[in-house]
Amino acid sequence: MSEKKSKAIRSILFIFPYPSGTAASQRFRFEQYLDFLPENGLQYQLAPFMDEETWKILYKPGNTWKKIKGIGKGFLRRIGLLFSVHKYDFVFIHREATPVGPPFIEWIIAKVFRKRIIFDFDDAIWLPNTSENNSIIAGIKWHQKTKSICQWAWKISAGNKYLADFAKSSRKADKSEEKSVIVNPTTIDTKNLHNRLKEQNTDSFVIGWTGTHSTIGYLESLLPVLKKLEEDYSFTFLVISDRKPDFNLKSLQYIPWTKATEANDLLRMNVGVMPLRDDQWSRGKCGFKALQYMSLGIPALASPVGVNADIIQHGTDGFLCSEPQEWIDCIKLLIHDVELRTTMGFIARQKIDKIYSVTGNQNNFICLFQTQN
Template identity: 50%
Template sequence: MPKKLLFLTPYPKDTAASQRFRFEQYIPLLEAEGWQVDRQSFIDDSTWKILYLPGHHWSKLWGTVKGFSRRIWMLLRANRYEFIFIHREAAPMGPPVFEWILAKVLKKKLIYDFDDAIWKENTTGNNSLASKLKWPQKVANICRWSHRISAGNAFLAQFARTFNPKVTINPTTLDTNRRHIPAPSDSGVLVIGWTGTHSTLKYLKILEPIIAELQRTYAFQFLVIADQKPELNVPNWRFIPWNKETEIDDLNLIDIGVMPLEVDEWAKGKCGFKALQFMALEKPVVVTPVGVNAEIVENGVTGFHCSTDTEWKEAIIQLIQDQSLREKMGAKGRNKVIAEFSVDSNQDNFLSLFEG
């Protein structure tokens, strides 16, 4: 009989970056190790398509009702699984009832995975109602009840260890063999680029005046890849809607990657995914050195750390003017990702979550 493992996820397969790059890409490896892997998302495909759009209140409500119904059905079938892997939470609102039943009533081994400081409130304006119903204090309880915790970085692991010593730092990783393959851009114009989601568009405001000022002196295009188009007051910029099928080709249009952040507790919990993508594709990256960004990006080696407007301007100017520096930093960045943040380098660490 094969060993059985259930993944409980917020979103459908192949939709959310946190799922794709934290565990979905390891599922073939688990199956090769003899696991029968099942999965159940709280949000279905139809609800996902409208989840972050304004309005659609009744459709979102119905999608939520269906999500809770699926979770109740899951409880009736949970005994067949040796481990239950929960990414972020079993349900997006309310107390951790499903986790409590699984761990305390059904005595299941929970592997709890999170890659943000989700014990902090951080919701978008389009879902203000959901923000009132969230229960961020549930994270501590789920940590206490878990067989093992998979934390995205040391800051998150430190929080988890205050409730449970069995914590593994499981970084967000990239497939550098089959997916994140660098390719030279032939656009003929220098491109500085940013990628993110609707929830991180606010960070572009940090760079907006800097990019606008630099474009008065230097010729370059500013490229934004996201799931929503931002409002930017810069002279020469381009928006590409994020698309999983063209994501790597679109990122390869960029010559210099940027990842600005606000310095707060939420940023400390982030796992540097955008910086890792740029580095894996041999792009030098300029970042705010908060949280794991300061570890992923080696200042002056694979990119630059910038905390002030002046530092951002100086770093970007240096990279604009020096193509050989861009190439050197890009090559070293990819080597670092391969060595420390690739699927190959992390696969044994990931599999260790399912021991015992």
């Protein structure tokens, strides 16, 4: 028997908020690595908090009692899950075990069952950032639990250095604890999903943005830029989201986001934008929009906030823009220069393949479950 086959199979329990295959955070943080686990001697079980019915209404106005009922059912599932935790070698917790209240599930797993917790997060979730549609739970969200989970976790998978620094500051100040905090970037599946390159053209120009209703407010800073450009240029401003924005723009085109057409819809863009405010929450973001654009050979224009400045090399594979005039100048340059768009897009795709793809980051992810450093 080979050495690989003789190794004992280890098991992982994945605990996460939303139904499998729904939320981008889950899909691009760990779900797209699941197929690699068995070949590395790892079997797994998935345990979402929320069911499909609750997920479909969660971010819609109203339906308060249905939301409360769905969250209540989720708590019952979590309590029931505790009876099987003893069977697993590792417990991978993405963001939190429950969306509200203190981290009692995490405490039981760490302190009672003494399981090795891998805690994964990709936003500054220790900061209040509750949607106005769910303000009912704002007071019981218990954001401070992030620090506690960092203290109890065996390893921490942080989406960028800013998040990793928070995790390290939450743990004991010794070298062994710091080494257990691993920067695990959000990645793109460049083989099965984002597996084509944009063919730039001269007959039209599309500036694009994709995201959820919770991030659409970042586009407000870009509206004066787009209105100024509309005075001299004919272009389309494409928004792909779960909700149509209320923008007074003659260039606006809206497409509802769907998982099935995600890549094809992105390929309508000639360039993609990612404006951000420079605040603590934005510094915790993992640059996912820019990564999506770049993976398809679409030049990204982004605010130089947080990890964006690491992902994009200004003038080579995209542009970093702070002031309105910088946005205008860079967009104008790309409108006129098809060859520049093509070259930038090609270089961007190469970077994604090397650093921010599933295959490029596979070993880094698998290392989360290695017991020897």
